[in-house]
Amino acid sequence: MPGLELLSTLLRVDSTNPPGNEGPAAELLRQRLEGAGLEANIFVSPGGRRNLVARLDGPRDRPALVLLSHTDVVGVEEERWSHDPFGGAIADGFVWGRGALDMKGIAVMHAEAAAAVAQSDTELRREVIVVAVADEEAGGVEGAEWLLDAHPEAVGFGQGRPAPEVLGEGGFGLSGIIDAPVMPIVLGEKTALWLRLSAEGDPGHGSLPPRRNAAHNLMKVMGKLSGYRSPRIHPVMRDQFRSLAEASSGGREKAFRTLAGSGGPLVARALAKQLRAAGTIGALLADTVTPTQVSAGYKHNVVPGDAQGALDCRLLPDTDPAQFVATAAKTAAKYGVTVDTIGLNGSPVSERGRFYEIAQEVSRTLASNMVVVPSLTPGTTDVRAFRKRGATGYGWVPLVLTPELLATIHGHDERVEVKGFERAVELMTEAVLRACS
Ligand SMILES: [Zn+2]
Incomplete structure (x- = not known):
């Protein structure tokens, strides 16, 4: 299965930040992408941190599609894990390791999607750029922020091109909020x-x-x-509550409808x-x-x-x-x-562009009752660095997590379900193909 072996190998690279040591992870992704015919480069920051950029050429009159991930991870309390956090074990239907969800798993989804596009006979109507940066977990100073300042042209900006469309983290699907699974598409960050x-x-x-x-x-x-x-109710959250109301019934529907309505701000204050x-x-x-x-x-x-x-x-x-x-x-x-x-x-909230529709449609193929909602995130991600330079940014990952699995991000026993991961690779490929053809 594409991606599984690569993910397991990537998880064996201890890129705990600080110090990061993202080099071997960037190298693994470079090999995979070059092998599929992409032109890949590793940009080294002044502090020696390695940022991978791989590209598929396409017409430049449309915004480039940037698939953004990070290769560093946060630390672990090893004694609290059931498997070696840097062992890449595939056991009990899961791939285990720090970064399985945040965000090496997604880096692999992006890489496999771009590789599949490269090896298909699709005629690209825009550039596709895979970016896997260092240093996200410590603010991106040696990663996204540096890369965007030092090499904006490599990541979809300038040279007469419209600002890129960026797909990053922040939007896992979630079960357990309402009866149906909910897929947020993140448009902005606090x-x-x-x-x-x-x-x-x-x-x-x-x-x-x-x-x-x-x-x-x-x-x-x-x-x-x-x-x-x-x-108060931010317009993006108002739209989210409206969609949740439509998918709920009884008291819950009423609550979401109230939050989405003109009385919402009053309720929020109360x-x-x-x-x-x-x-x-x-x-x-x-x-x-x-x-x-x-x-x-x-x-x-x-x-x-x-x-x-x-x-x-x-x-x-x-x-x-x-x-x-x-x-x-x-x-x-x-x-x-x-x-x-x-x-x-801070960064501006993105408008819903063409990719929003694609993510919405592709998410619905994951479950017939999937409720797709626009969202914000309370934390910051590297997508911020792109949004504040004019890009349209989305946080979207076609993978549904239970609250228990969600809590493993920055927690113990971080892992991704093999089946869900494989399906996510397929859906990411589908979304990227549709977005660039
Ligand atoms: Zn992350």
Whole structure:
């Protein structure tokens, strides 16, 4: 079966980031793609990280189709795994290993799809570019971001071409949400905004409470800012709820219909306290602010003169980050706390282009009752780097996961079902063929 052996081999490469060591993984993909007739190159970043780009030439008056994956993985707690996380075992109907889902499994789907297109007699109507980058799990500085800055022409930009269409991660099908399986097609991501808080106060002896206590004021500000802010229904989520309502019945249908309707924003506000319990969906209905770092003082009876903290803010794509920071700074200033932006990473939401329709149709062949919905993701992926440079980006993987399997991503016992993977390779091939012919 195409892809299975390649996936197992790729999983044996320990590309835990840091340090990454994506080289051997990029090399395996290069061999596979060159063997199928693609022209492949490995672009080495200043930090020595290896990014694979392989291409099938086609007319350049249409956007190139970029199949984007990453070859690095997050770390493992080996003793918690039932199989060697870097063993690539094929057992009990699964392929086991760190990266089986995030995202070496998808890199193989992309590679096999491009190889199949190359070896078919299809007359390509656009370029197809397979991109497997390094360093995604640490922000893409040596991967997608660097590649796009240093070699934009290699990944579908410039040279008189319209901006590319990019297919990346973020959109696994899910069972267990409603009775039918749900396939999200991700059109956008929340904006990541990281803030540093600094408080100044009066140092002194712990026996005498100071007028301005830096640690106390920092905690107050963190408490005031953190949580689910401005709950509302983003247009993409409104469309998602509409589709979910159509596929549901009874109380569930009513709930989704209410969320999709004109009363949706009101309901979201009323539910603000329950959004945390709603997991991913809850995170997609508000801007979230999560305290992640706190530091102050060095001894229990000494009042520190300063205190620092950090907030991880994830904003809905239509929240203006500058406005958000200004409001936070105003609140913080009341307590003598200053707010500095230490990181901001956002991208526009993509329109539904031709590939959306193809992904929708192909997803429906996976199950007759498949409910395909547009979606956002709370986290960020490398597709962001393309979207912010003008590309249309989609997160779509034609594979349905149970909640249990979904939890193995960045968790223990990450694995992909052999049957589901093989079917996903076929469907990815089908989608790419339709998108480029
Ligand atoms: Zn990933």
